[in-house]
Amino acid sequence: MQHLISSSYQNAHDATVASALFSDANASMKEDSDDVTKDEIRETPITHMFTKLFYELEDCPEIEQKVKILEMNEMVDKMDEEEFRQVFTVELFNRIDQMIEEKKLSFEKSAVLLKHAGCIKKLKCFFLYSFDESLLVKRIREMIIDENENMEEKNEKLFIDSCECYITQSFLYLFSLLQICVPCLLKVALKKEEGEEAQKEVEMALLALSCINDNDFVEQRLYLNEIREIIQYHQECRNLSHLAYQSAWKFLMGRFYESKSLEGLIVNELHFVREARRELEELMICVDLKRNEKELGKTIEYNMMKRWMDTIKTYFSRISDIKNEEECAGLAVSVVGIYEAAKFGKNLICGKCVHFFNSMARPYVWKSEKIDVFVKSGAVECALDYVHRQTLEDDSVIYVCFAIFSQFCNRLESAEYKNFDNSKWKFKRKILGKMEEEGYEDCIVGLIYWIKGSFLSEMFNLNLKNYLVCY
Template sequence: MHDYYFRNSSLNKRIEKMIIEEEKKKEERNEKLLTDLCECHLLLSYEISSELLSICMSCLLKVALKKEENEVTQKEVEIALLALGNIEFYEVPKELYLNELKEIIEHQQKHRNLTSLAYQSAWQFFIYRFYANGFLEDTIANELHFGREAARELEDLIKCVDSKRNTKENGGKEAKEVLLMWRWLYAIYDYLPMCELWNEELVGLLGSIVKLFRAAKDNYPDFRDDCLITFGRTAENTAVEIGAFLKSGAIGLFLEEVKQSTLEDEIMWNCLNFFLNISKRLKEKEEDEKKEEERKDKKRKIFERMEEEGFEDIVESLCDEISIQNEKYYNSFSLNISDYFVSG
């Protein structure tokens, strides 16, 4: 987490000055000191100048490209990538990182030489860049296969979260796994609502989020809300086929949760928002005859499932409370029951 106040501190100014001075030494520079300074700056600073960005990127990528498989090198690489993954939502010239980061991720996919945190951090850097500049999408989706890799990492972490374990008794191992799940989920949250190159791997990723929700909701209720918010935002993305929500199990998950929730729960708002988005999109007729038939088929399947779960009765019973709650939430939800359905 960046410290907003650190950027104006005398310590930060001292670190910046030391980085520039050490970089100017060229052949005489202390590479270990420069690396440590760059890592401190990226991990603690709220902002970074273009001059320091160039120095830090060059220095830390040199460390991150090390491929020796020993514990010391793994830790060096992990910290370097963690620092790079901390550079948030602003543009970084692609010539400073693109080839190197691709090489790091591709090598990991073949040899599995990175720690889990290091691998996630490398992806985090790419996702932040995509958020700032969408030109990376083909690289992320089709060359490096984010959907496949994020799903695999997420499902490995899900297996490790045992509801009966005590984190104090196992040396905090579960806490590290939970932290990694948060990091992957936040990266997914930033990526899915904006991606346009939708593919089958991303459908699989939606299925993994459903699994995460089911595995963690009893012991990590915050995961529940974040998973549903991610689905809700993704449903607004017109590049995402509605069939992906059916195939991944997301539709069924939302219907199950609606039956168990009350309006006071934030989860109910997330569920209604999801169905509003699905409904709006499925009511838009397609000009292409084949796509129009597919749209009608999806509408039928989803509506039949809604009927089975008693969705209409649930929403109707909430009408008065929705009106009351809208006063608090600035009329964010429709009072027209038909807006929540895909049968029209």
């Protein structure tokens, strides 16, 4: 990861948001991932050394500052979520702001650390709000506005650095600043120079764009032509790194989440399904999914794989009617391969595969007479296997797996399906027979009775005859 990301930043380029927003967000964050108080958090060798180097920055010359920051970036690569939370606190960001104010640390130097840490945070899906609650965010917002308005003597490097710091570190974006930062970063990403330094800048800009949340609105006129050109040019010339290309798609798919008008572009012009399948299959060659989650989480390829799976899930949750069944069946086969390779490693990618199968099984994706194309990919067997491996204590697993079976069985039950080809009804019996033979029926019964007693009961047809051979 250091080779692919850190090198990109070596030469790189009051303030709280409304307290009511953050109180709710922080409460949720603590419930999900941090039930430990600060006093209970153990200092690790990485966090100790990181903190030591950080507080040495203000008392050393600029050349040494650069060396220390690059060392800190290497440590950031190795941090897990708890370690990341321990060091990237409001106090740390406030201290950076103070050092910049006192001219003990240049913004250019601090940007090397801020952008790298922000990207690693997003790649590893760490959700922190400390930057948004700090004094530093106000400084960077003001820098973006000032440079954007300074048409005569604009410092382009400062402008780009400030935009990249803001987008990679923040979580709750101001609408007005997004409309400024997106065109700035796309201008950088449009560079077609073949030099290594230029391509590092392109990768950084696209990686920053991919950090924007799916539900954050960006006006289409600010990005549509540019992101189309970036993706199409890569498809012709292969000029982007794998990370840059994935980031371009992640940004565009985030906009698809907010506007279904992009469907024609994504499906017909840019051929998302075909590209996603190729990228996943190339990543499969690089990633040993039998390793444990902690080891895998340190590799950029594994994190890219998870990001592709999230992007694919967004695609299938937004499309209205699929036309390229063969491409989608091929993608399903590739995801089945990922699941099979990952299932003994007990890592999170299996769950993402199952979420993908759930999105793909929805009625508007496959016409009833085409559902067997999806089934023959092996997706149903993977979902059955996933249920068999879980316990009924995991509500999210219960919901997703039951949604798959509910959609699948209801489609096979439909008159349209049975009238099209009676052999397909026999196929349903075969699948249900496999469920009975391998003990999956017990899991299904447990799912149904759990859902009957929960708030989800109205969302599903709970007729047992759809799921059990004995009926």
